[in-house]
């Protein structure tokens with residue numbers, strides 16, 4: 001669906017050259033929900049604007065929806081939907097007017113635009129709001145209207161730029177459900193940007209982490225977390241078995257950082273879920289009764305820290321400073 005090689009963009013700003021994106025390679029396959037994660041100013045929006053033909057790359061090539069970005073930008077536009085940060089609706093317009101205007105813009109007849117708009121409104125849970133002024137919608141409703149407008153021409157690929165920024169937690173969770181169903185029930189490939197770790201983690205099949213205009217990590221949320229330091233495991237055992245249990249844990253494949261306390265053994269393994277059955281069998285064979293067990297997965301923030309030496313929060317604060 002998307003294949004980009006060496007995509008780069010520089011800006012001239014107040015006599016300085018800003019390298020916003022420095023050679024990004026990325027592949028997004030049909031049916032994937034891919035997240036582009038990075039702090040403010042990392043280059044997410046600039047990459048998205050290039051892939052959606054709104055900004056010409058300084059260098060690099062890409063095909064989007066099977067169409068060459070540089071040779072046929074109009075062809076690309078027909079294949080994709082784009083929902084900008086904050087959307088593009090006018091507060092004093094009625095919802096139905098926005099739907100009609102957007103539909104006409106993509107060459108639909110008024111009747112087709114209204115029909116398609118009604119289908120999308122139902123799908124995105126904003127049915128019955130057609131006569132309302134945009135400014136009277138809640139944040140979540142407006143964001144869902146923005147997405148409906150981006151899908152009016154039934155594109156197979158949609159770009160969402162920070163779709164949940166500014167929404168309250170409940171509206172965010174609700175929008176995640178809608179974004180998932182775009183992919184699951186309507187076969188839309190989704191490429192979204194976010195600087196929320198929890199969003200990338202729970203929503204995306206695959207994540208590309210960008211920092212200072214370059215992709216610094218890529219994989220499923222689980223793969224990325226596994227790359228970092230593995231899972232932490234804490235096992236509770238009777239005090240007189242701690243030393244023996246620690247020895248057993250230390251023999252698990254890939255086990256590191258084995259430490260003991262009063263009645264617990266802590267260690268790290270590449271994959272907690274696959275190490276646990278082996279550990280249980282080994283403890284059982286030695287008649288050691290386990291009293292509790294906990295697996296602590298590393299977070300995506302750990303991934304960002306490992307790749308860049310900064311936490312995402314530090315990176316954002318640094319950008320605003």
Ligand SMILES: Nc1ncnc2c1ncn2[C@@H]1O[C@H](COP(=O)(O)OP(=O)(O)OP(=O)(O)O)[C@@H](O)[C@H]1O
Nearest residue numbers: 011012013018020039040041042043044045046047
């Ligand atoms: N038109 C422009 N002129 C000059 N510099 C720009 C322009 N657009 C973006 N930049 C700079 O390029 C860098 C990347 O910006 P971009 O908006 O792509 O980041 P982002 O990851 O989308 O951030 P955010 O999460 O804040 O939207 C930043 O340093 C930004 O200031």
